Amino acid sequence: MKKKLIILSLIVLTVLAAITAWPLLIRQDKAAAAPEVFAGGINGGCYITAPNVCKIHVDPFIVNVDDGGGFKLVEFQLQAVRVVNMVEQAFPIYNFKTDARPEYRQGGDYQPTLVALDYAASCDEDYFIRLVAQDESDAELFEVAKTQIFTCPIAVP
Numbered sequence: 001m002k003k004k005l006i007i008l009s010l011i012v013l014t015v016l017a018a019i020t021a022w023p024l025l026i027r028q029d030k031a032a033a034a035p036e037v038f039a040g041g042i043n044g045g046c047y048i049t050a051p052n053v054c055k056i057h058v059d060p061f062i063v064n065v066d067d068g069g070g071f072k073l074v075e076f077q078l079q080a081v082r083v084v085n086m087v088e089q090a091f092p093i094y095n096f097k098t099d100a101r102p103e104y105r106q107g108g109d110y111q112p113t114l115v116a117l118d119y120a121a122s123c124d125e126d127y128f129i130r131l132v133a134q135d136e137s138d139a140e141l142f143e144v145a146k147t148q149i150f151t152c153p154i155a156v157p
Helices: 002-026
Strands: 037-039 044-050 053-058 063-065 073-084 087-097 108-110 118-121 126-135 142-146
Touching (some): 053 126, 063 073
Antiparallel strands (some): 053 118, 063 108, 073 087, 073 126, 126 142
16 A cells, blocks of 8 residues: 555656646747847047047947848947946937848948047046947847947046
8 A cells, every 4th residue: 555655646746747847848948139240349439629528539440240141231329328327328429220121231341431430528427439230130239349438538638
């Protein structure tokens, strides 16, 4: 009788374990989409142009869409991100979007011709420059490059 009780207990435990594990076994996790858009390094900094007038300078940069997947550039944004008390406040300083028709979109390397390389900034504030981009396979903009934090000067030397 004791043997039957042990065997029955083992069967019940096995069935309970199988019922508990079944949803985990059949659930398929969706793989997160990896961005197919990249960029080389981005360089920029801040300088003072007059007393209490600062500007952020951004060197030319290249956005690369991995054209092995057949996807093309949809959008990129250059952002000045102000850091105040460890809180980031992003301000788009250049926003580029491609044609709605895919046949006119840029694939491969793209070096934008910016309308300006210098952008207004607040003196004595901390910033970094961030480049975010999206290709046809991405659902949203991804960060592809950023600078270190820099502080805009406060006075003419």
